[in-house]
Amino acid sequence: MYWIFNHNFLIWVNNIPLLGCLLMIFIPRDNLNLIRFISYTISIVTFLITIFLWILFDESYHYFQFVTSLKIFNISSVKYVLGVDGISLFFLILTSLLILISILLSWNSIKQLELTKEFFILFLIIESLLLNAFSIIDLLLFYIFFESVLIPMFAIIGIFGSRTRKIRASYQFFLYTLVGSLFILVAILLIYFETGTTNISILYNVDFSERRQLVLWLAFFASFAVKVPIIPVHIWLPEAHAEAPTIGSIILAGILLKLGGYGFLRFSLPLFPYASLYYAPVIYILSILAIIYASLTTLRQIDLKKIVAYSSIAHIGYVILGIFSFNMEGIEGSILLILGHGFVSSALFLCVGILYDRYHTRILKYYSGLVIFMPIFSTLLFFFILANLGFPGTSNFIGEFLILVGLSQSSALLTIFSAFGIILSASYCLWFYNRIVFGNLKEKYFNFLQDISKKEFIALLPLIILTLWIGLYPNIFLKPIHITAVRLISHII
Amino acid sequence: MNILISMIDIYLFMPELFIIFSFFILLIYGVSISTNKNYGYPVLLKSIGYLTIIVFLFTLFFLIKSSDFSSVYFSNFFFSNQSLKWIKITLLIISIFYIFLIISNIYLEKLNIFEFFLLFLLTILAIFLIISTFDLISIYISLEILNLTFYVLATIKRTSEFSTEAGLKYFILGVFSTGILLFGISLIYGYTGITNFTDLNIFIQNLIENKNVIEFPIQLLLGLVLISVAFFFKLSAAPFHMWSPDVYEGTITSVIALFTIFTKVIIFYLFINLFNFAFYDLFSIWQKLVIFCAFFSLFLGTFIAFIQTKFKRFLAYSSINHMGFIIIAVSSANCNGFYSLFFYIIIYILINLGIFSSFFSLRSVTSYKVNKQARYINEFIILSKTQPMVAFSILIIFFSIAGIPPLAGFFAKLIVFLTCLENSSYSLVIFSILISCLAAFYYIRIIKIIYFDNFEVWPIYLPIDKLKANVLSFSVLSLTLFCLNPNLIINIIYIIVIM
Numbered sequence A: 001m002y003w004i005f006n007h008n009f010l011i012w013v014n015n016i017p018l019l020g021c022l023l024m025i026f027i028p029r030d031n032l033n034l035i036r037f038i039s040y041t042i043s044i045v046t047f048l049i050t051i052f053l054w055i056l057f058d059e060s061y062h063y064f065q066f067v068t069s070l071k072i073f074n075i076s077s078v079k080y081v082l083g084v085d086g087i088s089l090f091f092l093i094l095t096s097l098l099i100l101i102s103i104l105l106s107w108n109s110i111k112q113l114e115l116t117k118e119f120f121i122l123f124l125i126i127e128s129l130l131l132n133a134f135s136i137i138d139l140l141l142f143y144i145f146f147e148s149v150l151i152p153m154f155a156i157i158g159i160f161g162s163r164t165r166k167i168r169a170s171y172q173f174f175l176y177t178l179v180g181s182l183f184i185l186v187a188i189l190l191i192y193f194e195t196g197t198t199n200i201s202i203l204y205n206v207d208f209s210e211r212r213q214l215v216l217w218l219a220f221f222a223s224f225a226v227k228v229p230i231i232p233v234h235i236w237l238p239e240a241h242a243e244a245p246t247i248g249s250i251i252l253a254g255i256l257l258k259l260g261g262y263g264f265l266r267f268s269l270p271l272f273p274y275a276s277l278y279y280a281p282v283i284y285i286l287s288i289l290a291i292i293y294a295s296l297t298t299l300r301q302i303d304l305k306k307i308v309a310y311s312s313i314a315h316i317g318y319v320i321l322g323i324f325s326f327n328m329e330g331i332e333g334s335i336l337l338i339l340g341h342g343f344v345s346s347a348l349f350l351c352v353g354i355l356y357d358r359y360h361t362r363i364l365k366y367y368s369g370l371v372i373f374m375p376i377f378s379t380l381l382f383f384f385i386l387a388n389l390g391f392p393g394t395s396n397f398i399g400e401f402l403i404l405v406g407l408s409q410s411s412a413l414l415t416i417f418s419a420f421g422i423i424l425s426a427s428y429c430l431w432f433y434n435r436i437v438f439g440n441l442k443e444k445y446f447n448f449l450q451d452i453s454k455k456e457f458i459a460l461l462p463l464i465i466l467t468l469w470i471g472l473y474p475n476i477f478l479k480p481i482h483i484t485a486v487r488l489i490s491h492i493i
Numbered sequence B: 001m002n003i004l005i006s007m008i009d010i011y012l013f014m015p016e017l018f019i020i021f022s023f024f025i026l027l028i029y030g031v032s033i034s035t036n037k038n039y040g041y042p043v044l045l046k047s048i049g050y051l052t053i054i055v056f057l058f059t060l061f062f063l064i065k066s067s068d069f070s071s072v073y074f075s076n077f078f079f080s081n082q083s084l085k086w087i088k089i090t091l092l093i094i095s096i097f098y099i100f101l102i103i104s105n106i107y108l109e110k111l112n113i114f115e116f117f118l119l120f121l122l123t124i125l126a127i128f129l130i131i132s133t134f135d136l137i138s139i140y141i142s143l144e145i146l147n148l149t150f151y152v153l154a155t156i157k158r159t160s161e162f163s164t165e166a167g168l169k170y171f172i173l174g175v176f177s178t179g180i181l182l183f184g185i186s187l188i189y190g191y192t193g194i195t196n197f198t199d200l201n202i203f204i205q206n207l208i209e210n211k212n213v214i215e216f217p218i219q220l221l222l223g224l225v226l227i228s229v230a231f232f233f234k235l236s237a238a239p240f241h242m243w244s245p246d247v248y249e250g251t252i253t254s255v256i257a258l259f260t261i262f263t264k265v266i267i268f269y270l271f272i273n274l275f276n277f278a279f280y281d282l283f284s285i286w287q288k289l290v291i292f293c294a295f296f297s298l299f300l301g302t303f304i305a306f307i308q309t310k311f312k313r314f315l316a317y318s319s320i321n322h323m324g325f326i327i328i329a330v331s332s333a334n335c336n337g338f339y340s341l342f343f344y345i346i347i348y349i350l351i352n353l354g355i356f357s358s359f360f361s362l363r364s365v366t367s368y369k370v371n372k373q374a375r376y377i378n379e380f381i382i383l384s385k386t387q388p389m390v391a392f393s394i395l396i397i398f399f400s401i402a403g404i405p406p407l408a409g410f411f412a413k414l415i416v417f418l419t420c421l422e423n424s425s426y427s428l429v430i431f432s433i434l435i436s437c438l439a440a441f442y443y444i445r446i447i448k449i450i451y452f453d454n455f456e457v458w459p460i461y462l463p464i465d466k467l468k469a470n471v472l473s474f475s476v477l478s479l480t481l482f483c484l485n486p487n488l489i490i491n492i493i494y495i496i497v498i499m
Helices: A009-025 A032-055 A086-105 A113-135 A139-148 A150-160 A166-195 A210-227 A236-243 A246-271 A273-298 A304-323 A328-359 A375-389 A395-410 A412-437 A454-472 A475-492 B007-012 B014-034 B045-065 B082-108 B115-131 B136-154 B161-192 B197-211 B218-235 B243-250 B253-278 B280-305 B311-330 B335-360 B388-402 B408-422 B426-452 B466-484 B486-498
Strands: A065-075 A078-084 B071-073 B078-080 B363-367 B370-373
Touching: A009 A032, A009 A065, A009 A078, A009 A113, A032 A086, A032 A113, A078 A086, A078 A113, A078 A139, A086 A113, A086 A246, A086 A328, A086 A454, A086 A475, A113 A139, A113 A150, A113 A246, A139 A150, A139 A166, A139 A246, A150 A166, A150 A246, A150 B426, A166 A210, A166 A236, A166 B408, A166 B426, A210 A246, A210 A273, A236 A246, A236 A304, A246 A273, A246 A304, A246 A328, A246 A475, A273 A304, A273 A412, A304 A328, A304 A395, A304 A412, A328 A375, A328 A395, A328 A454, A328 A475, A375 A395, A375 A412, A375 A454, A395 A412, A395 A454, B007 B014, B007 B071, B014 B045, B014 B115, B045 B082, B045 B115, B078 B082, B082 B115, B082 B253, B082 B335, B082 B466, B082 B486, B115 B136, B115 B253, B136 B161, B136 B253, B161 B197, B161 B218, B161 B243, B197 B253, B197 B280, B218 B253, B218 B280, B243 B253, B243 B311, B253 B280, B253 B311, B253 B335, B280 B311, B280 B426, B311 B335, B311 B408, B311 B426, B335 B388, B335 B408, B335 B466, B335 B486, B388 B408, B388 B426, B388 B466, B408 B426, B408 B466, B408 B486, B466 B486
Parallel strands: none
Antiparallel strands: A065 A078, B071 B078, B363 B370
16 A cells, blocks of 8 residues: 555556556557447546545645656756645546546547547547646646647547537637747746746746736736637637537536636746736736626527537636635635536536437527426536526535635625626526426427436536535635645735 | 878768768669660669668768767868767768668659669768868868759659759759859958968957957958858748749659758758858857848748648748748857757758658559659548558647647757747747747648548558658657657757767
8 A cells, every 4th residue: 555655656647548548559449348448447547546636635735745756758957747736636636537527428429430549549648638737847848738738639629529610610729729828938938048947846936027027927828818718819719619529528628728727826826926916907807808798698609519618718707807816715716616617517518418419409499398308407407507607505606706705805896797797697597598498399300309318427426416515515625725825825915 | 291181181081982982883883784785774773772771881880980089181171070970970870761761762753763872872972071161162162062963863853844944943043052152252262361260260350359340341241141142042041942942843752852851951060160160250240141031931931831732832831931940040159059950950850751751652543553642732631541640640740840749849949949038039039939820820731631621532542661661650759759758869969069
């Protein structure tokens, strides 16, 4: 058992999926069951190890824990050092859980069966890259992992997407992210040139001059803003979601958006405190725009996935507001909302994916009166719609509430606007649910109707449990974040 | 005492001497046997190809076994030191790969002229001479050997009018640029009376220190500009790039691989030698010229490449784009700049080996024993289904060119940006970043064509043969596995450069 307490095991966490890829290369393509089985076991193993991380996490220590380093990926003074602290812990767990659920779900739903092996290999590569990105304590390598996720996502959206507009969507996704990311490259190089290191734990103690901070913060913002997405560079998100396969959407919504939030928490705030305070009004305006505009646009959408995508943008607007409110409640609330949004949005995309698997259309017009033949599905969907609203008792409520508390300490006017956003989210969520589930059954469009299957139910189950758990007893989740958030705030002040 | 040729000259010149002798022996062998009626006029192409590989291996042996000391030889016309030795070794290994690449392709192109490899031997000889020049006159002489062989190689497919026209264009423009080079050299000689690099360096230093000039003498500046014009022409950097798309399109692909892979390294090394050693103190003058060319190359290379439909022209414009990046690295006259340049060139050569080996393999079969090289970008279609492994290799190579992490091309661009930032040329960095975003688009478009487009008639290609596959896999693997331990190669190149 001692190997667990050996400090190496963060490397295992990150790179077990890569080992799985290596294994899978040697399996012949037709042996579908073996491929699925291997990817499934690898994702379960990764998930269990990340749970270990949580159990062994020391909540009273505010620096990085489980720090390990390897002698690969070394470029002059850039070293591959991994570490977990309060902020990244839950991102790791979120990532491995969502990948586990997606692999479970994609058992039978890949259209091009002969490309199953490539699909799972891409998936495991994405998982490994994301886990690495969330746990690495080095700026340049974070950037490399952050950007390397583009290639497999481009392939997944483009090859396994569901409609013919997918090429344009994957182009947009790729190019938007690329343009934003090149500015952050220049900023990282400038930091490296000025301080001689890109190690975050050293950089946290470096004070940049104020003018330089302003420029560097803008460069970092350019990249994270596209990833988050912040209006006005949000257009790639609905397109990418509409074209991606279900599992691609889950990964996109659940994790890739969090990369932007994580980037803000890990890099923009601690490294450039003066610049963050300086630009905070801009962020406030953009986030409130995101909340209100995205919620209003949702009312006009006809594609189910686009509705969920725009609601994603709205929720991330809350997250960014929370991050930039510069107090304890705001940051803890934003991390909780990130977690909650990860669960709830993924679950909503899952439900839409269930509908798409059966009826092969995502246009709102064709769905009505589903409760008659799919009661279990309707119940689950209702639960997630309420969670999306921010209904008390679910994770989103805790997150939004904490964010509003934090925001009210910064500015009362903003709180009024964002509380207004909650009403808007209620409007589109309930209307969405109402139109699909209740009403008369439109028989002429459907040939057969089938309720949710056991596999999909089991895939949704962890999300339900986690949402309720965070909603009813969030303290367990808040404790690890607490001390890190304290350090973050004290540094800024 | 002026001894014309001493023992040390022969010793340092040994690899080149060996190449000259073997060239003659192979020439006699080729001519005497292939025109021999008793042997049935055999086609000696492949045998001479393999023999050149053996020649290169022997030259490698000579180089590795030679001792490391720096000196000038042949009465200060050439120089040699440790780093030069390793650069020559690298070039020989690359040329061995190049022969692997084209040896079966020449057969398929029905180009049964065995002098091809002999001309290639002469090219390598010229390259060795160019990178060890130390004098303005020997620049001209060695560059002329290279140019002459390139002119002949450009028109080697005598049965194709297209190729002849391209070669003629290259010849006329190349002669013109050599004339400009000679004019620049003669201006400098006319003003200073010296042609050796060290003497030039001392002269210009004294000029600045003693006379405290504010304006430099016009002959020096004009000579400088004209020499660099000739170099930029050879490199196909804008605004002297007009010849490269037409020549690239017309000449046969094997020769284009030669042009792309070999000219860059030698001309840049020559550039660095000349401008950092001889004209170092005129830095403020030539830096502006270099930055102007960089801007222009980046700009033109990106925007014209958008509308290309033929692959070879596309390749020409993309190489103009890359030249822009490398010229940025040249514009800083310190060791770091040189190091980033060399690193970028090595990665660029790897990428080009990969591109050419995958592009050569696209020979569409039209009827029995009649195959045609793919010419248009759209002929890349559905490669993912007909040849999935080649398609995947092309994916990796193109993502690497576009500069996407974690592939090797990204690291090359990273280091160039770092040197640029150290010189505080921020606008250059921002401009080149934006340009590389735009450039990424048309590289990804090719990947899109391979993977995502559909067409009713699937083009069928010959499967790639073993030697080319070896080169392709070497290129792809080195590009992917580079990210695992970049320190390894970076340190090696740094040590080579510092010496």
